[in-house]
Amino acid sequence: MKIVDVCAFYSPHGGGVRTYVEQKLKTGPKLGHEIVIVAPGDEDAVIERGPGARIVFVRSPRFPLDRKYWYFNEPERLHAVLDAEAPDFVEATSPWRSASLVAEWKGPAPRSLVMHADPLSAYAYRWFGSIFPRQTIDWQFSMFWEHLRRNSRMFDHVVCANGDLSRRLREGGVANTITIPMGVEPGYFSPAHRDPALRARLLEACEMPESATLLLAVGRLAPEKRWPMVIEAVNAASRNVPIGLVMLGEGREQRTILRHIAGNPHIRLLAPERNRQVFARILASADALVHGCEAETFCMVAAEARASGVPVIVPDAGGALDHAQDGAGRTYTACDPVSAAQAIREIAITRPRPSARARSMEEHFQDLFAAYAATVRTQRWAA
Missing domain, CATH: 3.40.50.2000 (Glycogen Phosphorylase B;)
Incomplete structure (x- = not known):
């Protein structure tokens, strides 16, 4: 498959998303897939990462609250990139505006929303959790919940890396939610x-x-x-x-x-x-x-x-x-x-010393891409 990841919060300066993207670029081609990361940046550019792996930067403004990041501000330019790439599967890896942009793309490819962020826990519950119960906070942030629910109906999967987040999203009415845990980069930790x-x-x-x-x-x-x-x-x-x-x-x-x-x-x-x-x-x-x-x-x-x-x-x-x-x-x-x-x-x-045990990132991508491949097959069969 050709998988295009619309990654709004990729930054060359580091962070968990960058670590994840780098491992996807290495692992995807090994598993027989072409991986294209579409990310906002200062200039239009294409960076080749070897056979079957590259990053396509789309000229975009800096994010005002954190200058290490950018944000997609022209839907037409992002959609033109997706049209040109003609992917078999598309990912949106931020639940914010880029998820809506991917959901609104007119292309035929199935798509997923990968929850690399838990905004309600990171912001709303943290800001107001000592004052209001979560039910009240969820009601106050009903616009964001509706944003998630609306987008989820236009995605084939909403992918979470932990069961707690999947449970909360399902209970909040977010459709097509699945849990696929991540893993660690092999060969380093022991x-x-x-x-x-x-x-x-x-x-x-x-x-x-x-x-x-x-x-x-x-x-x-x-x-x-x-x-x-x-x-x-x-x-x-x-x-x-x-x-x-x-x-x-x-x-x-x-x-x-x-x-x-x-x-x-x-x-x-x-x-x-x-x-x-x-x-x-x-x-x-x-x-x-x-x-x-x-x-x-x-x-x-x-x-x-x-x-x-x-x-x-x-x-x-x-x-x-x-x-x-x-x-x-x-x-x-x-x-x-x-x-x-x-x-x-x-x-x-x-001072316990638990036995070492960890799922590898390759196992994560095997499971993730298998879910995508099954969706592509189902869509093609239906067509």
Whole structure:
């Protein structure tokens, strides 16, 4: 098949969507498919990524709230690109305006909406959850729900990477919802990469002895990640057991997070480690991964921790929850620093080493493309 991914939030500067796109570009051709990513950018351009893989940039304005991204502003130009590509299957990988643009395209190809974002959890529930029950918030955001419901009727699939999101969408009347979990990039993550000397150096950077517990936190420094809550929980747990926390991330909330760290020598905020081999060693050398976001659609870093034999401490909602199952970590009540501190204490005291287990990204794409192929066959048979 020729699969075109209309990817509104692809950025060359990094992020989870970029990681996913890069793996799709590598894996799709191996599985016998042609992959074309259509993304907004500063200029019209085509970047070849080898046989059967390329990125087509469509000149578009920068996104005003985050200049690392762009947005499609001319439906006609996007539709012209889709016409020229003549795909067998089309994906929209953002639930916002680009989903409507793909739904409105007049081409014959079947299509899917891939939920790389959970906007209600990331924004509406986070902003108003302490004031109103979710039923009230959903009612206030009924326009977005109707947007999802309307678009879902024009897509053959609405693809979610975790069961919690699929359930909420189905209960909200979103049609054609399916769950296809993602996976980790093969060949990088393993307990074999655990390095006691590296662990000791990271604890030393936190002014902690080797006997302390080394926690790792990884992700964008953005409000929905709830890093201030994680820092509060770690500080509370540290009153009972020695803990060093190493945070790897960058983003617009850096100053806010540094204010919450408040010079605590046992918490270090470092730049992201972009070398995958080095990052795999850091992750495997931690005693646990702690995460704060209840709005993850999959939580790649928690999956990578599981593949590394590292326990996870995650909220009891969203995609991160799946990675704590079967004794692989502890969950806490989402958004609750007291509950998070208790989960951290339990991990710091017991220091479990769960068995390494992870679904590969190749398995994810095999299942995803198989669903697409079945839809294409059904459409052709019906025609």
